[in-house]
Amino acid sequence: MNYTPPQLRTINVIRYVTPLREGGSLPAIAEGDDEFLYVLKFRGAGQGVKALIAELIGGEIARLLGLKIPELVFANLDAAFGRSEADEEIQDLLKFSVGLNLALHYLSGAxxxxxxxxxxxxxxxxxxxxxxxxxxxxxxxxxxxxxxxxxxxxxxxxxxxxxxxxxxxxxxxxxxxxxxxxxxxxxxxxxxxxxxxxxxxxxxxxxxxxxxxxxxxxxxxxxxxxxxxxxxxxxxxxxxxxxxxxxxxxxxxxxxxxxxxxxx
Structure with missing residues (x-):
């Protein structure tokens, strides 16, 4: 099989669309500066960056083995992002997630x-x-x-x-x-x-x-x-x-x- 070492793109989050409250760590659908939608996993949630590490390793190993995984990207969250968010729980999550997070390409209609x-x-x-x-x-x-x-x-x-x-x-x-x-x-x-x-x-x-x-x-x-x-x-x-x-x-x-x- 042809093999290329993984290289994740980095996007900037420009819009918080909606929370996915069925997830225990409160992920969200967000828009990147590449105009795509992503399921955003926050470093400030639940198990913190360890959950992101497991997501990254697990997803890229699955991809290497030929299984289908949505594209993983690093998602940068600016300190000014989310200040206007009315929900205090979400506002706190965004505040503690400034910096590099992880996101999966959103599979619309799945x-x-x-x-x-x-x-x-x-x-x-x-x-x-x-x-x-x-x-x-x-x-x-x-x-x-x-x-x-x-x-x-x-x-x-x-x-x-x-x-x-x-x-x-x-x-x-x-x-x-x-x-x-x-x-x-x-x-x-x-x-x-x-x-x-x-x-x-x-x-x-x-x-x-x-x-x-x-x-x-x-x-x-x-x-x-x-x-x-x-x-x-x-x-x-x-x-x-x-x-x-x-x-x-x-x-x-x-x-x-x-x-x-x-x-x-």
């Missing part, structure tokens, strides 16, 4: 994937289950699929709940080799009958170099806080090594997923 209405083939279902086991993404359940149907194709969104090891940097090596027990709740697990085949294919694609190229896109200021958990370079190395180790140890999460399928 509808939420409904497993009752739409059935995926075994290969695609297995690919998505494998991805979420790799990323430890707990947020792809029947209650909240985080998948959209757009122009009769399936698109993945919202990986902010993935990589939950980074909420506590301790024992990341151990976390990298753990089974993903939450796979039992995955909306696509019943159809994921080709996990071994997908595992063999994806391990060829997801090389350490390509993982590192994705992790290196994370901005420095998303990797800096007062926790004392290392420099931006050191944190990038942890993300890279976590994912490299997890790919190398994929037999562990494949076994867990297959066990979960056997007891459905």
């Amino acid at each position: 509808i939420t994937y409904d497993p009752v209405v739409n059935t995926l083939d075994a290969k695609l279902a297995s690919q998505i289950v494998w991805l979420d086991c790799l990323l430890t993404n707990v947020d792809r359940t029947p209650r909240n699929t985080n998948m959209l149907m757009w122009h009769k194709e399936l698109w993945l969104i919202d990986h902010g709940a993935a990589l939950y090891f980074h909420h506590s940097w301790h024992n990341w090596e151990e976390s990298a080799k753990r089974p993903f027990v939450q796979v039992k709740d995955h909306v696509l697990l019943p159809q994921a009958s080709l996990l071994d085949e997908v595992d063999a294919e994806f391990k060829v694609v997801l090389t350490p170099e390509r993982i590192s190229n994705i992790v290196n896109v994370i901005p420095d200021d998303w990797l800096t806080d007062d926790s004392g958990n290392g420099t931006p370079a050191e944190r990038r190395n942890v993300y890279t090594q976590f994912l490299v180790t997890r790919v190398a140890s994929s037999a562990i999460f494949i076994k867990e997923a297959q066990h979960a399928r056997s007891v459905i």
Whole structure:
């Protein structure tokens, strides 16, 4: 396959259109200075920049693996933006999100994937289950699929709940080799009958170099806080090594997923 290292565009947010209150972190539809609409994820919300890091890594790994993901862009929010916002909660969110945020291209007219209405083939279902086991993404359940149907194709969104090891940097090596027990709740697990085949294919694609190229896109200021958990370079190395180790140890999460399928 042809490979180009990821390069995210940067846009300036010029208009706050409407909040998406179904999201726990209060994302919003916003307009960029390129005249496109985006789903804007704020650094000042909920889990802060860690959710943005998980979104970036998860989305770009999915794209590398050939899955459909809306374009991700860095979204710059000016300090003057939102001062006229009447809603105090939103005004506070905008104030604490000045600087670089993350946004996904808005898929106008897309509808939420409904497993009752739409059935995926075994290969695609297995690919998505494998991805979420790799990323430890707990947020792809029947209650909240985080998948959209757009122009009769399936698109993945919202990986902010993935990589939950980074909420506590301790024992990341151990976390990298753990089974993903939450796979039992995955909306696509019943159809994921080709996990071994997908595992063999994806391990060829997801090389350490390509993982590192994705992790290196994370901005420095998303990797800096007062926790004392290392420099931006050191944190990038942890993300890279976590994912490299997890790919190398994929037999562990494949076994867990297959066990979960056997007891459905």
